[in-house]
Amino acid sequence: MLKRISNWSISQKIAISFAFVIFTGSLLLTLPISxxxxxxxxYLDNLFTSVSMVCVTGLFTQSVYESYTIFGQIVGMALMQIGGLGLMTLIASVITRFKKRIGLRNRLAVQEGINRGDARGFREYLSDILKYTAVIEGTGFLLMSFRFVPLYGWGRGLFTSLFLSISAFCNAGFDNLGNVSLVDYVHDPLVNxxxxxxxILxxxxxxxWFDVTKSIKCFSAKKGKRSLRIFFRSLSLHSRLALLVTVTVIAVGMLFFVAVEYNNPDSIxxxxxxxxxxxxxxxxxxxxxAGFATIDYTTVYPFTLFWFVITMFIGGSxxxxxxxxxxxxxxxxxxMLYNEVRGQSNVNIAHHTIDKQLVRQALVIFMALLGTLILGASLLSILNPEVNFIYVLFESISALATVGVSANLTPTLGRLSQAVLMFLMFAGRIGPITLVDSLAKSDQKVPDVEFSKGNILIG
Known part of the structure; x- marks a missing residue:
């Protein structure tokens, strides 16, 4: 059996590892002690919660606060942590910690899971992931304890701070405060x-993380002229692009939200x-x-929900x-679209040309995610014709992009609709392409055939 598992494709290992954790989590959450x-x-509610926690989404049919004991919430924290970092990443980290070797296939699977392109410094990279995670979550836990310990006392205050810290860092969106997320803390600067x-971290x-940390160390040790521009240019192209898009999306999204909702008495x-x-x-x-909320999304204007849909579709890094x-x-x-309009065949950014194979992969991922969203939203709309489509679309992309925000729709849906959401969460966490590839036969080779050129009119 172990030999057979070792021969599975990378996509199969990723999909099965998440499915295994989900099933185990659903059983643990069903125990009377939980x-x-x-x-x-x-059990179906617990299964939905387990899928949502492992896929770090945040949607639920029954709230954590009203359903689970301290033990059940500890199980939830473990599921979110495993889902955020990936089971194979954690296993590989433990193995390498004890200076054991892992096979090439498993190493490639872990690299795929954490989006790492090469195996250089693999052991140190995994170790640093766990260290940074512990430091960041620990810092968040400490800061939030200043708010929740005075409110709930030492025991519940510290536990709540830890739960929220893990949930926020893993972008899970679960809380153990009640049914309305963080609405009660909408004006609290510390919590926000x-x-x-x-x-964001x-x-x-x-x-x-590692690129910025390395650049800060070099920047601090450097003598002579220092500026933010020089520091930014010292980062890798990937880091610069990720940071630039992140800041742009947050800034533009915030301005759009405030401008549209400025005079809405029901929201802000x-x-x-x-x-x-x-x-x-x-x-x-x-x-x-992330999936947290400090306002009720049923009170905002339809355009705001549509803009949220676009933001969720873009996602994180x-x-x-x-x-x-x-x-x-x-x-x-x-x-790619911008350069195509300008008549350029290459995709250029910051004096770098992006490899055409990478551009092709980006377009395939875009179409796969869009196609999965259309499929999921269509199924939910067919199953719930009485629901306004903007809410169906909002809930669908929230599940697929593993966001977890809700317009109070998920708990009211039937089991079949909730099954659609579970599929979207799972597909969104491991990636639609990885999901399809995991279901394909690993030994099936498709020849790369080239025929004579054909001409088709488009546009």
Whole structure:
């Protein structure tokens, strides 16, 4: 059996590792020790929660607060942590920690899971991921304890801070406060900025962390002229593009949200201007695959929901805990269209030409994600014809991009509709292409045949 597993394709190993954790988590959440006496969660509810936690989404049919004991919530934290970093990454980290060797196939599977292109410094890279994760989550836990310990006491306050820190860093979006996420803390700067910082750090990608850290060390030791521009140019092309798109999406999204909702009395119309900016900043950051909310999304205008759909589709950056299309993939597709309009055959950025194979892959990922979204939203719309389509689309992309925000629709859906959401969450976490590839026969070779050139009119 082990020999057979070792011969599985990389996509199969990634898909099966997530499926295994999901099934195990659903069983653990179903145990009596995990359930509150007043819990109404059935096994299907626990399965949905397990899928959502492992796929770091945040959607639920029964809330964590009303369903699970401390033990059940600890299981939830473990599922979110495993889902955020990936089971194979954690196993490989433990193996390499004890100076054991892992096979080439498994190493490639882990590299695929963390979006790492080469195996240089593999052991140190995995070790650094765990160290940075512990430091960032620990810092978030410490800062949030200043808010929740005075509110709930030492025991519950510290546990709540830890739960939220892990959930935010893993971009999971779960909380153990109640049924309305962080709505009660919409004007709290500490909670807002700590949560959003954890979301951004978790979603920016492991490689960007290490690149920025390395550049800071070199920048600090360097003598002579120093400037932010010089520091930015010292970063790799990937890091620069990921950071630039991230900042742009957050800034533009915040301005759009505040401008559209400025006078909406049901959302932020009664807030002061600084409170509106804070709410706009939080919603834009959380839409990049985090799943927390400080306002009720049923109160915003339809255009705001549509803009949120676009933000969720873009998602976070590769190699982190975020989902969605990914910032760099989105940038390559946009640059491809821009250069095509200008009549250029190459995709150029910052005096670099992107490899055409990479551009092709970005376009394939874009179309695969869009196609999966259309399929999921269509199925949900057919199953729920009475629901406004913008809410169906909002819930669909929230599941597929592993965001987890909700317009209070998921708990009201039937089991078949919830199954569609579970499929979207799973496909979004491992990637639609990886999912399809994992279902294909690993030994089936498709020849790369080239025939005579054909001519078709387009446009």
């Amino acid at each position: 359930q509150l006496p007043t819990s109404e969660a059935t 900025f700590v949560i959003t910082s954890l979301i 978790g979603g920016i990608g492991f490689s960007v 119309g009664t807030f002061t201007f600084p409170q509106k900016l804070l709410a706009g900043y939080f919603q834009t950051v959380t839409m990049r695959t 590769p190699g982190g805990t975020a989902g969605g299309l990914k910032t760099t993939t989105f940038a390559i597709v946009v640059l």
